[in-house]
Amino acid sequence: MHYEEALKFLKTNTTTQQDESTEVIFKMAADTTPGNLDPFLLKDREKELEGTNAAIEGMPQEFTMPDFSNLEIATGAALQMRASMGSPNNDLSQGVTTENYTVQGEYGDIPVRVYHHKSQNELAPALIFYHGGGFVGGTPDVVENFCKGITEKLPAVVINVDYHLAPEFPAPAAPKDCFSVLNWVVENSAKLRVDANKIGVSGDSAGGTLAAAVSYMDREAKTNYVGFQALLYPSLTLIDGDNDKYQWDITKFGAQEATLPLVAPGIIGMNSSGLLLRTAYVRDENPASPIYSPLSAPDKSIYPPTLLVSAEFDALRPFAAVFAKQLIASGVKTKAIVYQGMCHAFIDKYGIFPQAEDAADEVVQMMKEIFE
Template sequence: MDFMNRVAPELRAGLLGLEVIQLPEDLMRARKNADLNASQVGQTSNAVEIVNVYIEGPDENELQLRIYTPVHQNTQERPALLWIHGGGMILGSPEGDDRLCTDFAIRADCIVVSPNYRLAPEHPYPAGLEDCYSTLEWMSEEAEARRIDLKRIAVGGASAGGGLAVALTLLTRDRNGPELCFQLPLYPMLDHRNGTSSSYEMTHPSIWNRAHNIAAWKMYLGHQFNIEVPAYASPSLATDLTGLPPAYICVGELDLFRDEIIEYVARLARAGVKVEFHLYPGCYHASEHVAPEAESSQLIRTEYIERLAQALKREPERETYDF
């Protein structure tokens, strides 16, 4: 059966509407299109304030953080989500996820911080990951001023952002950095080797496919692509997955990342990490964004937003008794 016949009928029209690009040749055009799409997101919700803050990042570069804060008064500390946008490590911006981050903020009553991390090939690994780590440190340092509950900080992202979120959990654990209570990597980009069956299966020109993925990894890793690649760059290489935060991970049946994600999920479980995993039939990479009105898209989106809200819910205080 060819690829299109495997796609859920409600998702086919969205797939046909996607622009076909070639990488790396069309990178600048793809970036312009991503920026244009981000600018057309429009009004999100009056219930959330969106501001940009600029901090000093690694290598003394200026790092933009886009912050989403529920406007209603809350006398208690709020949880926080460090959200990392997707784009193959080579394109995209926080503004493209304004609606999603607004929904996260409303449903989980949390502060969302999304870094405009440096992109490859101009800034290869580890630039983007270090920007994300600096963001996490900033959130920890600003916790008192912004009333962030240090016990309820999560990290998440989609596609390349999901891969960076996974890498960040490894890096934070090994550096004894700020505590993370939860991770939400959605169809994450985990393995530079592109050796799985699903990597060879998904070659349709409109979706994120094998050719795109290989080109993106080469740009992200730069000169390191053909030498020993660190696990913080390509998390599937990590040998020790113990001590990582609980995870919710999902992927479509027709996503080229399917097999590397399934393998990683199994390894998390074997390492004793609490993990919930969903495989969605007939869905391709990021299909809930390509065809947002489809029933499966609404289910996918609702589920991962709800899982975040559950993970960030304040634990009820235990009653104490004097005898």
């Protein structure tokens, strides 16, 4: 099936199911079968695996997890992770302009890219976007086309933030950078052609955590600038107790026998990353703080209306369902979506995986509902 046909199919092929006793909207593209990878992802994954069989066969059968409590070991691993990140994607926009700015932050300059629709003449809603990368990697480049898509579709002013990364800049650098950009957008709303009463925050993976952190910091500061958050497969806790309580056994994801080897390494690896991130990123900060572990926020009603997007074969999926349940119970307008046949970080393939563009459409739709 062609890309446009698959995207159109996603819009209508939805079911409501239960994840962690939470009503979640499941979206499945055409030609995807339960428990298997989406054909677009499968094709991409098979291409990535070409030529790796010999390397896998030569690996030792026993593997000892490094001591990630050691800062030097955790730092080295974090930098290795950074080097492996990034993915090419496609620019589907036609009417978007880009301006570069520098925001002054506590830890130095914070570069931001600001996207406008070329025909924008009036103040428009804004979405501040924080890229993923485990707090140690990732760049604005990877999410640029996703951001430009939202700019054109709404239209909106989208701000793509190049915050400081660990291990060179451990916590609280990243959340403070991200909050500084929120304040900068409000202070410069006229110049940026932003309606300061219609500001949302968003991010993928670690960026989703940072978006939730900014929402929390905004409420704690009683500025109340953030009216919406879109959290795309966010990391919601760095606490071992939460991981023990909420993470799923690999079999619960429902992967078919042929699919399991393709999805298990990513799920298992993410489930075991907590200590590495606490050492390389959180350092001396309290990992239970809501700016690092949003599940720890004692009062979930402080959060703005929320869109939670997950992937079927993503270790973070059950945590998103739990967070959605808590938000709903606290009276927060919440929409939770799971894309079937998908794995973590699928928006990195914007314009290649139709689910990535559909997720952008979901962000646009909820922003319209909240702000118009």
